[in-house]
Amino acid sequence: MKGYTDLNMDLTREQTAIREETRHFAKEVLRPASLELDKMRDPRDVIDSPVFKDTFKKAYELGYHTAMLPDTWGGLGTDPLETHIIFEELAWGSMDFAVGIAVSCFPAFFAAMVPTDRLTEEIIVPFCENKDASMIGCWGITEPEHGTDTLCPFTPEFSDPGISGQVKAAKQGDEYIISGQKAAWVSNGTIATHCLLYPTIDPSMGMSGGGICIVPLDLPGVKKGSPLNKLGQRALNQGEVFFDDVRIPAEFMLVEEDSYETMLDITLSTANAGIGAMSVGLARAAWEEALSYSKQRIQGGKPLFEHQMIKHRLFDMFTKIEAARSFSRAAMIYNYNNTPPMIQYSIASKVFCTNVAFEVTNAAVQIFGGNGLSREYPVEKFFRDARAGLIEDGANDSLMITAAHHL
Numbered sequence: 001m002k003g004y005t006d007l008n009m010d011l012t013r014e015q016t017a018i019r020e021e022t023r024h025f026a027k028e029v030l031r032p033a034s035l036e037l038d039k040m041r042d043p044r045d046v047i048d049s050p051v052f053k054d055t056f057k058k059a060y061e062l063g064y065h066t067a068m069l070p071d072t073w074g075g076l077g078t079d080p081l082e083t084h085i086i087f088e089e090l091a092w093g094s095m096d097f098a099v100g101i102a103v104s105c106f107p108a109f110f111a112a113m114v115p116t117d118r119l120t121e122e123i124i125v126p127f128c129e130n131k132d133a134s135m136i137g138c139w140g141i142t143e144p145e146h147g148t149d150t151l152c153p154f155t156p157e158f159s160d161p162g163i164s165g166q167v168k169a170a171k172q173g174d175e176y177i178i179s180g181q182k183a184a185w186v187s188n189g190t191i192a193t194h195c196l197l198y199p200t201i202d203p204s205m206g207m208s209g210g211g212i213c214i215v216p217l218d219l220p221g222v223k224k225g226s227p228l229n230k231l232g233q234r235a236l237n238q239g240e241v242f243f244d245d246v247r248i249p250a251e252f253m254l255v256e257e258d259s260y261e262t263m264l265d266i267t268l269s270t271a272n273a274g275i276g277a278m279s280v281g282l283a284r285a286a287w288e289e290a291l292s293y294s295k296q297r298i299q300g301g302k303p304l305f306e307h308q309m310i311k312h313r314l315f316d317m318f319t320k321i322e323a324a325r326s327f328s329r330a331a332m333i334y335n336y337n338n339t340p341p342m343i344q345y346s347i348a349s350k351v352f353c354t355n356v357a358f359e360v361t362n363a364a365v366q367i368f369g370g371n372g373l374s375r376e377y378p379v380e381k382f383f384r385d386a387r388a389g390l391i392e393d394g395a396n397d398s399l400m401i402t403a404a405h406h407l
Helices: 015-036 044-049 050-061 080-093 095-103 106-111 119-131 205-210 258-298 308-335 345-372 378-390 396-405
Strands: 135-142 167-173 175-182 194-197 212-216 222-228 239-249 251-256
Touching: 015 050, 015 080, 015 095, 015 378, 044 050, 044 135, 044 222, 050 175, 080 095, 080 258, 080 308, 095 119, 095 135, 095 212, 095 378, 106 119, 106 135, 106 194, 106 212, 106 251, 135 212, 205 258, 212 239, 251 258, 258 308, 258 345, 258 378, 308 345, 345 378, 345 396
Parallel strands: 135 194
Antiparallel strands: 167 175, 175 239, 194 212, 212 251, 222 239
């Protein structure tokens, strides 16, 4: 497969090159690595595997971990369209690695929004210069008793004083003391060196009384749980993180409770737009496998593709993917260029594109028939990966309620 026809006729040569180079990396490195790691039963074996470590290192060598960071500090400095192209192609190769690589930048990405000399010297520049994946970020927001309800800024429920987060941060002099647990769904949780943590500072404000801080995970009082054993996206490391009176400098608290909802709005808009773009790549991967298989598999004396029902199904899949790309690009370009973002568009992109990925991967399995259930073919993995997308970065049905509030 040569990829898709880009309907944007204004792509520059550089943008076309970014697409081709990222697709090549996704095909030669990400796809085979994710398929191999998916077969491992124990998630601890996944993160201990030389394949896992080497794949992350190769992504870092090419700078994909800095796609969200400006070239001021050594990041790729891609514009929103280029970022979408990169995310789609990475996820075409591996949805699980695409999410892990993207999340790795979270501490540095948010530090770059409020840079100080210390943050620049200790977080931003070292991350951009890192080429061996020895500096990895994670996103610590989900908790044992709080999931998508942590992602509802500016809704009435978000300020209910009867509902507040479990991880608490209390200021003491020029430090914050952090205690509590983040749940097993922290992306990159057990391999990360730094956490972009979302603790509660003022419980009387409900979930809106939070903050955003960077926590180096080698500090005293930090403990990591076991990597989570999951249905899909098995090469995406996830696991719980515990904080027992962990002390961080006050300067590492990037956002306090007075501006928390505004920054959470940006967080969710950024993350959901990214998942939308990645889901397009995942759906495309399944569609391409199904199209290729339909031209080789003989049923009823002729290739599957010669049957009208199969043609109809493949065209329906194609249409959904093209619609998803157009919508997710528009949402990402708008919200990555505007502050405050219009969160309903990022959520709509995430919901629509993850649903498309699930529908397309499901249709791909159906086209493969019994072979679609076999681990010999990648479509069953794509299906499991797509199922995870309906929940990660917020469960779709709950996110829709938050987005509807903004309508």
